[in-house]
Amino acid sequence: MSDIVLLFSQPFMQRALLGGILTGITGGLLGSFTVVRHLSFFSDALGHSTLLGLSVGIVCGISSPSLMVLPFALLFALLVTYLIEKTDLWTDALLNLIYSSSLAIAVLILSLSGESQGNLHSLLFGDILALKTADLVTSGLLLLVCSLFVGLTFRTQMLLTLDEPLAIARGVNLWLHRNAFMVLLSLVVATSIKAIGALLVGAFVVIPACAARAISRDFTGYVLWSAGLGALSAAAGMLLSGAFNLPSGSSIVLAQLVLFLMATFIPKISSFAVSFNQSKPKL
Amino acid sequence: MTLVPLPNLPSPACSTVLEVNQLTVRRGQQATLQDISFNLEAGTDVAIIGPNGAGKSTLVQSILGILPREAGSVRLLGQSVSANRPIPAAVRHQVAYLPQNFLVDRRIPLTVGELVALGWDKLGLQLPWAQRAVRRAAVKSALERVSAGHLARKFLSELSGGETKRALLAYCLVRSRQLLILDEAPAGLDVRGEADFYQLLYELKAEQGWTILQISHDLDMVRKHCDRVICLNRRLLCQGVPEMALAPESLSATYGPEFVRYRHHNHAC
Numbered sequence: 403m404s405d406i407v408l409l410f411s412q413p414f415m416q417r418a419l420l421g422g423i424l425t426g427i428t429g430g431l432l433g434s435f436t437v438v439r440h441l442s443f444f445s446d447a448l449g450h451s452t453l454l455g456l457s458v459g460i461v462c463g464i465s466s467p468s469l470m471v472l473p474f475a476l477l478f479a480l481l482v483t484y485l486i487e488k489t490d491l492w493t494d495a496l497l498n499l500i501y502s503s504s505l506a507i508a509v510l511i512l513s514l515s516g517e518s519q520g521n522l523h524s525l526l527f528g529d530i531l532a533l534k535t536a537d538l539v540t541s542g543l544l545l546l547v548c549s550l551f552v553g554l555t556f557r558t559q560m561l562l563t564l565d566e567p568l569a570i571a572r573g574v575n576l577w578l579h580r581n582a583f584m585v586l587l588s589l590v591v592a593t594s595i596k597a598i599g600a601l602l603v604g605a606f607v608v609i610p611a612c613a614a615r616a617i618s619r620d621f622t623g624y625v626l627w628s629a630g631l632g633a634l635s636a637a638a639g640m641l642l643s644g645a646f647n648l649p650s651g652s653s654i655v656l657a658q659l660v661l662f663l664m665a666t667f668i669p670k671i672s673s674f675a676v677s678f679n680q681s682k683p684k685l
Numbered sequence: 686m687t688l689v690p691l692p693n694l695p696s697p698a699c700s701t702v703l704e705v706n707q708l709t710v711r712r713g714q715q716a717t718l719q720d721i722s723f724n725l726e727a728g729t730d731v732a733i734i735g736p737n738g739a740g741k742s743t744l745v746q747s748i749l750g751i752l753p754r755e756a757g758s759v760r761l762l763g764q765s766v767s768a769n770r771p772i773p774a775a776v777r778h779q780v781a782y783l784p785q786n787f788l789v790d791r792r793i794p795l796t797v798g799e800l801v802a803l804g805w806d807k808l809g810l811q812l813p814w815a816q817r818a819v820r821r822a823a824v825k826s827a828l829e830r831v832s833a834g835h836l837a838r839k840f841l842s843e844l845s846g847g848e849t850k851r852a853l854l855a856y857c858l859v860r861s862r863q864l865l866i867l868d869e870a871p872a873g874l875d876v877r878g879e880a881d882f883y884q885l886l887y888e889l890k891a892e893q894g895w896t897i898l899q900i901s902h903d904l905d906m907v908r909k910h911c912d913r914v915i916c917l918n919r920r921l922l923c924q925g926v927p928e929m930a931l932a933p934e935s936l937s938a939t940y941g942p943e944f945v946r947y948r949h950h951n952h953a954c
Contacts, residue, residue, distance in 0.1 A: 438793045438794075446893070467818065554811065555810065556814070557802075557803060557808055559801065560795070560803060561806075561808065562802070563793060564789055565789055565801070570749065570751045570771070571750075571751060571771070571772070571780065571782035571866075572777055572778075572780075572808055573772040573774060573777030573808070574771065574808060575771050615794055618794050618840070619797050620794065620838075621794055621795045622799070623794075624794045667779075
């Protein structure tokens with residue numbers, strides 16, 4: 403126990419814990435809408451596609467991955483939104499098309515350039531312990547912007563999630579809201595990649611929302627639970643990682659999975675127990 | 686066969702709620718709708734009839750800006766509705782639209798109370814808890830009016846077809862409106878459910894003074910309730926009172942002669 407306290411007294415662990423919680427809240431907040439809008443695959447696809455941004459950056463001699471990943475994420479979001487509007491293709495098929503192509507081109511560029519692939523490893527698996535104060539400021543600002551966006555347009559987002567034609571008939575600007583949401587989601591995913599890695603970033607968006615769906619009694623509660631479970635799983639995962647010296651990103655995703663299983667099965671087990679007890683003949 | 690358009694009925698209320706002029710909608714190279722013009726007077730109940738693929742849903746969706754239109758103009762409560770812009774703020778809360786087969790993803794954790802509250806909200810930038818007490822009272826009142834107060838905490842996924850329709854009527858009712866646009870609203874209900882739906886709809890129409898534009902395949906209901914009928918098959922074939930618009934020659938032009946023979950045979954039986 404004292405080892406854990408000592409570990410979390412280190413500034414790098416405090417930054418990692420805070421970074422995980424900020425990312426968890428933001429991912430859960432936007433994830434709640436992402437999941438019910440059938441965009442779960444978007445964060446995964448974006449995570450994988452940022453490899454293309456990074457590989458172009460490596461070839462161009464740009465040392466900071468963020469300088470390439472953020473603009474690339476924005477471009478990706480706008481391209482996906484444009485293609486969803488302009489083609490009759492299914493969203494998941496379209497995302498698969500874009501991310502497979504980006505990944506293939508990224509691998510080709512890297513293999514042809516023969517550059518060091520150290521950055522590639524950190525992009526794939528992330529390193530939450532390497533977060534700097536500037537990263538926390540960026541995550542905090544993003545959380546603030548996302549909270550304001552969701553908070554101030556909450557009713558509009560609900561109606562858009564329920565039925566787009568119904569929202570348009572009420573004067574909602576679909577194009578504006580769709581693009582704003584996609585851009586914010588892209589920025590959240592892109593900034594989270596440094597901490598969590600491209601392979602696991604999708605979990606931060608999807609799993610807390612799925613857990614929240616199982617325990618919430620209305621839509622407002624669902625969104626709040628999703629953000630809360632995102633933060634809780636990040637804190638629990640960091641403790642797990644510190645206690646057993648495990649990789650942080652994977653530990654957080656494991657904590658998310660445990661919360662999801664508890665949220666899904668504990669109510670079912672307790673309702674089964676209640677109905678079993680009621681059906682038992684009284685002696 | 687070419688029909689001479691029937692004259693519009695003079696309406697007891699003079700104010701025009703909706704004006705559609707020479708509206709044309711294209712999908713690809715083909716015109717889905719061509720030169721559609723009609724007016725909707727306040728307090729009237731107008732039905733759009735026509736076969737599948739006639740462009741009925743396209744017409745109402747292009748009026749509301751859900752689908753783009755190639756030509757023509759739409760004025761809603763005196764305000765011009767641009768082809769590629771949201772409905773003007775001044776009139777957007779005066780209109781309620783219920784789409785065909787309201788097929789929401791049943792896994793969305795939205796309660797009936799929240800759905801009805803969405804009908805009350807003005808959807809601008811606002812804090813989520815703004816006017817909470819007023820909204821809650823309006824939702825309660827609307828749900829009780831449609832005998833659905835007990836459904837407020839239920840998820841949409843837990844509702845039967847009839848309960849869903851009542852929740853949607855509460856969504857329309859929760860705020861004072863002038864125009865209801867219904868796209869086959871009772872679709873999916875059985876005969877009893879459909880009768881209950883229309884009974885409630887027309888009770889509410891009498892109370893609220895709604896103007897209704899509805900797409901319907903139920904010609905008997907149209908004959909019984911509607912003030913005017915628009916016969917559509919990619920272009921406006923005729924419009925007038927039900928007795929004229931539902932006459933065999935109008936129906937024959939709209940649906941084809943086989944339909945009239947079939948309908949005549951069934952009614953004779």
